[in-house]
Structure formats: structure tokens, C-alpha cells
Amino acid sequence: MLKQLKNVAGFIGTLSYGVLFVTFIFQVVLRFVFNKPLAWSDELIVILYVFSMFWAGAFMLKEKDHVMLDIVYEHLGDQGKRVFCITYSLIIGGLFLWAIPASYSYVSFMMREDTPVLGIPFAYVFSAFILFLAAIGLFYIRKLVILFGSSWKEEVGAVPHDPKNAESVE
Incomplete structure (x- = not known):
């Protein structure tokens, strides 16, 4: 049971950081390749970063x-x-x-x-x-x-x- 919870926590942390990374790449491409910056992507990246760091610190890192x-x-x-x-x-x-x-x-x-x-x-x-x-x-x-x-x-x-x-x- 504990191992399954750790796997779920790892999945959530990995997913949030993965979405952060994909959003960042998407933002860079739109801003510097197509000259179409997005306001929402900056905010989403910051929100996902805050969530990912606290989530990983709480549930994914060992002492x-x-x-x-x-x-x-x-x-x-x-x-x-x-x-x-x-x-x-x-x-x-x-x-x-x-x-x-x-x-x-x-x-x-x-x-x-x-x-x-x-x-x-x-x-x-x-x-x-x-x-x-x-x-x-x-x-x-x-x-x-x-x-x-x-x-x-x-x-x-x-x-x-x-x-x-x-x-x-x-």
C-alpha cells in the first residue's frame, strides 16, 4: 500500500513537472519563433513550479x-x-x-x-x-x-x- 502511494506521488510530481517543461518549451517557441508571447503560460509555469517543488519536497525526496x-x-x-x-x-x-x-x-x-x-x-x-x-x-x-x-x-x-x-x- 505504501509503495503504491509513493508511486502515485511520484506520478503526480513527474506529471506536474512534465507539464511545466512542455509549457515552457511551448512558450519559448511561440515567443521567439513566431513572435506571439502568451501571458497565461508564464503564470502556469510559476504555479506548476511552486506545486512541483513543495510536492517533491513532501512526498518524493528521501531524508x-x-x-x-x-x-x-x-x-x-x-x-x-x-x-x-x-x-x-x-x-x-x-x-x-x-x-x-x-x-x-x-x-x-x-x-x-x-x-x-x-x-x-x-x-x-x-x-x-x-x-x-x-x-x-x-x-x-x-x-x-x-x-x-x-x-x-x-x-x-x-x-x-x-x-x-x-x-x-x-
């Missing part, structure tokens, strides 16, 4: 694909990594979940404003941001559950020492 500063983290022991993961999961997840009500209120408020050319309510344009906040917040709640469970070493990347394997860590 290791997000920007991370692991200079200190890599030099910590297993327990230190666990404390570090718990701390940043509480901070990041907490902030994202804390931001949902105010963000939802603002996005709902934007229902009264429409995009200039296509007339799409801005609430629809930025609704992917609410999904982004919720997905990342829930991801870190899940991570906290794992970090407080028995399989926390796998979550922090602890590798048992193996003298035959040069990549193992003590």
Missing part, C-alpha cells in the same frame, strides 16, 4: 536528499547521533507542525485573491505548502517513534564493527 549539515553528526558516537536525531526531529518536526495552523489560515485567506491571468484562487496555488508542512512534520514524528524504539541504531546509521570491513565504524 538524505534534503540539504543537511552533517559535519558534526559524522563524528558523534551512536548515542550522540541518537540524541542529535531526536533533537533535530523535535525542532524541525515541531516547527513544521506548529506552522500549519497559521499557514492554513493565510492560504485560506488567499481564496479571495485570484491569479491575474488564469483566475485561479491563490489558495489553490499555495495549498501544496500545507501538504508539505504536514508531510515533513509527520515524517519527523515517525522518525521520533523509531528513535525511541529498539531499532534506533538503524535509523542513525550505526554500523557494527567488523574488522574485515574497512567501512565499518566502532
